[in-house]
Amino acid sequence: MSSFNETHYKKLDPAPFDPSQPSIPISYPLKTLEDLESRAYFNSFHCPFNISSVPLMKSSSLDDRPRILVCHDMKGGYTDDDKWVQGGDKESAYAIWHWYLIDVFVYFSHNLVTLPPPCWTNTAHRHGVKVLGTFITEFTEGRAICSKLLSTKESAQMYAERLAELAVALGFDGWLINMEVTLDLRQISNLKAFLSHLTQTMHSSVPGSLVIWYDGVTITGSLNYQNQLNEKNKAFFDICDGIFVNYSWEEDYPKKSAAVAGDRQFDVYVGIDAFGRGTYGGGQWNTKVALDVLKRDNVSAAIFAPGWIYETDQPPDFQTAQNRWWSLVEKSWGILKRYPKMLPFFSNFDQGHGFHISIEGKQVSSAPWSNISCQGLQPFLEFRDDPTVDTIKVLVDNKEASYNGGGNITFKGKLADNDTFTARLFQGELFLGELPLYFTYSVKSEGDSELGISLQFSSATNQKSSVLLAPKATSQFSDKFCKTIAPRQVKHPELAPGWSIKDTSIDMNGYTLTEIHALCYRSTPQRNDNAVSDGQDDKFSSTPTEYYAVLGHITIKTNKENSDFPPSSSWVVEGQYIKWSSGPQDSKNLSIKIIWKLRDGSKPRFSTYNIYVEKTAKQVAGGNPVGSVEGNQEYLGVANVQAFYVSNLPIPSGTSSLKFTIQVCDTDGACQELDDSPSFQLDAGGQRNFLS
Known part of the structure; x- marks a missing residue:
């Protein structure tokens, strides 16, 4: 995030909040049926900013196997960690990055209609994970809501349509329906009409969408958690896509639930509370106990509140504790998602928070910043609970200067001259056709530390093949890989010191790329002849010394050429809600909403735009203006929709005009040159002009 917003993030909660008025875009829930019925949300200033822009990475159907659903429930939802759509300034913000262990993500709060912030939907979709909102009724207020909701079959269906409309408009994939109130038996038929109509409407509007029922109300209308699928709640299960079973189950309940579900046993999501509140096995660091039972009995799991790690400050730090906790999930269930599965493939290892932002090495x-929408495809790093002194430590690092975004993978430790160390990066299912693959990656290292990329392939007949991409490769790899390729070094004029860009191509027609690893090694050492003659060669080659390397990004695509961006003349850029206010020492503050679209009306394929401002100052001599001086391009932030709101941007005295530039970014990580990007110019007196 740009520093101009920092002071504002600490006092952003407007009171009272008027969603129709321009302000820094936020995500928020609907709290009343009136808000839902009236469609007032669509008239909100914030609505266009809350549309997710990343489609699901893979096909719409869930895999036919036991699945893991994760229900977010983090400090009541809509915290400073995720409610600021354009990002906040909290470098330690909560995030999830083990998406390869998740099938469905539910954003949860105790408000009536919980709309997932687009940051969660964007990053979940990027990893092939479905996202659900939550509709909840509870306590006395919830009973009153249900009385109105279920007063007639027509009202029940109308509210179901309103919920489906929100999911379609905002781009998420369905709903968790959580009724935790006692109902009148006469309301059950309308409740079933509500649930059935919502499910059918979602399916017709969003193929592969989900509506999941929470195990609360029974078929008689009582609030009586069954902790299993049985005859008291199966009627609801039968008319939607699954059931989220309450947490207080006993060891034989999952098996009984599977028997009741029949061929839909994977649609039974058995609850586990990460806090351990009445949950089988005790949750927390013993969550694996419950997961093992569910895996054994071949049903799905619903993990509630994994933010327990963050909320309770588990030692030694959040990064380590989170990696350790999710490693236990992987030990129990294995890897559920695999990527790369499609091209282009790009990862900058960004976790959605950090201390700096870089774009192509600059x-x-x-x-400090946070924005979960900015998460890159997350690596499958293995957690080592007790690494030895001589082991390379591998971690996603958001403190070390990055190549792209705010993160990278750092490899640090000790390594002997002739030793190697491998680290799992990705496990994929990428079938390769006739076109060659082009690999590009960025590396920064110290001394003779070298970093290669190891690729594992499998043929249709299960023949294995391995390829190593490694500069300065030595003969030590000749018997370990089928092929070793020395990538070429790419020149980049604006590259920050220390970074090296490597690229190469590979042809593996008919094979499937299954694994990507990093390989740590040393370039051939310059040995001391005296040491060798003194018989010290073995000692020299076997003594571990400091190793340090950083992997900045990986790109895989079938086209060697850079992305084809529309020329700046293809865009129309406008400013709206322009507001000037006075600042100190004759300065001004500017608030403005910038929007852009393609002139031909087509929908852009892009979902990421970097926003910059350039302030041009008046040049004065003898009290008279004689020209102008262009300033530097100042980074303001990132947009994931075709709009960006600038709030209280300081404009120094003497500024004559402002130029806002929208840098278009493609899915392969490439960004349009700033000079070729669409822009919008505003004079300092508030008169606007347009530049293409």
């Missing part, structure tokens, strides 16, 4: 911001 740092554009040194301010």
